[in-house]
Amino acid sequence: MADNNDTDLASTIDNNTGELVPTPTKKIDLATINDVRLEMATVYRGMRGGSIETSDGTRLIYTLGAIGKMIEANDIEKRIEVLENNTANKQRPRY
Secondary structure: OOOOOHHHOOEEEOOOOOOEEEOOOOOOOOOOHHHHHHHHHHHHHHHHHOOOOHHHHHHHHHHHHHHHHHHHHHHHHHHHHHHHHHHHHOOOOOO
């Protein structure tokens, strides 16, 4: 069983100094399109500022885009379901 020392913690190489620094572990909420947009902006600023390698940032942005598409698809599916239920509940007039 491993000891709980600094080597057990996730580390990231700092792009400026080359030193190992603890990887931030904050929970990122990606429940809405706006959450995804904000995280994409954070990643973009990290790439522009040099704290995130462009290749890593590109992968993150791609993944965030896929998450955003799934949120959109889920929203559309729910809206269609509501429309279908509303249509099914209406009675057709008899002529």
